[in-house]
Amino acid sequence: MLSLVIANLLNFKYVSNKIFRFSYFGFSVSLLLPLLLFMSRGSFVSGVIFYVFSLYYFRKYFFKNLKVLILLFIISSISFIVSLYNVSDIDFSFNWGNEPPPSVIETVEEVSKKKETRKAFLSLYIQDGRLMSKDNTTNWRLDIWQDVFEDLNNKNLIIYGYGHNEIIPVMTDPSAPGRLGRDGLNENVHNYFVNILARGGLFQFIAFFAFYISLLQISKRKFGNYGIFLFMIPILFNSTLDMSMEGVQYPVVYYIFLGFLISTEDKSKLINYED
Template identity: 25%
Template sequence: MNLVWQIFTLRSFPMKAYLSTSLLHHITVGHFKSWQQGSIFMQWGDFLATIIISILYILSPYSSTALIGWLLGICFLFWGLITVSDDTSKQNAASITPLHIVVMLYWLIAATSAALSPTKQDSIKDLATFSLYIPLFFLCARVLRSSLMRNIVITVFLHTSLFVSIYGIRQWFIGTPALATWVDPESSLSKTTRVYSYLGNPNLLAGYLIAAVILSAVAIFAWQTWLQKTLAMIMLVVTSICLILTFSRGGWIGLLAALFALITLLYYWWNLKVPPALRTYLPVAIVGVVTILFILLLAFVEPVRERFFSIFVGRKDSSNNFRHNVWDAVFKMISNRPVIGIGPGHNSFNKIYPLYQVPGYTALSAYSIFLEIIVETGFVGLAGFFWLLIVSFNIATQQIQSLRVIDKTDAFWLMGALATMIGMLTHGLVDTVWYRPSIHTLWWLMLGIIASYWTPIRQNQTEDNSKISNY
């Protein structure tokens, strides 16, 4: 069974042997390494790539989709430049991980779906847009292998999210008009301000801040000085308050899932250091404190209480009713093209959905990323996506086990990336803000962080070795 799992997660995949015989790898990597050796510009390639990635995450909350697209295009060009000039003879040369392989297979499924789409022209355009995120992942996976570069990018994102959160909290105090029908006009919450900061939508802001809250919490442990830890605590409080003030129920649920995942990972990390008498009671105490704080929030903050309990009223809430009607139409779309879907992208969805929609319930997406994946790429695409998740989660957990043995604090960022992904996926059960560039770029950053920790299996380790932690 262990051998089957290793094969399924590509843990025992002979990566070095594959790359040595891969024609594509041979013709694309290292042909201009002499240029890199003689160019001062290219010798600083990884640092320049870090600057480009940082600029992307600085501007993403404030920028239009078009500008983010241009920045992703620059990432693509720069990744291609450092790849063709890479010196593969170096010990720390860029490596291909199992996650790279699964990401490319997922892209091939999307490309096949676009080729077979009933709205082929629209799907191919959206496939080109989706394709821009893949080099971002490649670039992050390469550059973030350096703990210094990783810290720079994450620190830049956390400072950016802090400013975004401060402006969002300011909106709560001074008031801000809703830019769309976010609240049922007949609800008692119709006058409640839902902050959206620079992102223009409270659900979108909530999805963006899930990563900010989790990475801020992780920074408390990963950063070394007390000044840095204090800053991380301030970031955690400010971003958490701003996320709550979005009144995004999906965002709240996603945050709770991410926090639960992070607490579980942190408990595993410190389990051996905690006195045996406390090992049983410590996690119960932590969950108890979080539960008490949540109950106090519900008891004393009426808008939060009403918004939370509206989750359970079914179709009586207008937002719930809207989603149910959209999902009814989406299920019909899936039943007609279950294998490979209608093609990737919102343009195809906008062409096909009106043929199935419940009258009066227009929608730009399926309001669930899992349903959206099935609609766009069928159950084949969903299987590919789940495989991507399994491989990434397996790499993350194996590396956490390995780093735990040597007590290396770099593991905290890995835990943060894994918990953030879980939070994003949970939020995505009932919303599709995950597809918006400001959040989707964060998703690929989390995958890039996980891939950057990967190391090949030891050559002398047998396939049936039960000590899987030796990555």
């Protein structure tokens, strides 16, 4: 996900041929989206956000060059379908018979037998005062995040957090086994901002928030736009659903490239509104 965004931002920044620039953008993003969907839904949504944001930021150019926009959609559609065919088990063959495939019949019968009484929006619903999800992975993460908030509040640690010298207590809660993973090495809550709050409390959370606000102000003051959003939003969204920022390579590459964008945009603008 991070590599995809960085490659395309360098493409936007340095490739002068606009046909090649947007052809590469449409091809690369749509080619990898199906793979991201099957590997990490958070990365998939982040990729979609990057695609939509890019269309928005270059909207003035696309309005003046509709042929390029049409070409972009054609390339994106073809590469997406080809990629989806290769990474999935979807049967694209035409069925000219009257009977649907047996797998479809079995699936419909299985679903029809289930009695669903919960009303959910995007798989989310409220139960016993807690936010839950029908998706097991999402529900597992929501349970951890809410336990972190409750535990911080109960121990009066909202301001300063747990610190950085121990595993976040809810990860070793005996009433919720399995949070450390099968190998017992998972110490992460799978959310960048929840982890910031848990480790350093509101003090650290506000400090990080002020840091990002200052970056946006610097970008606006130096370059007259918020083009840096195109990099920050997809990456930060992805980190709210995964443990990417708790590793080593991901945050190092993220912050180095963030500094690169801020220090070089005046030499070669990321977003050229005059295109």
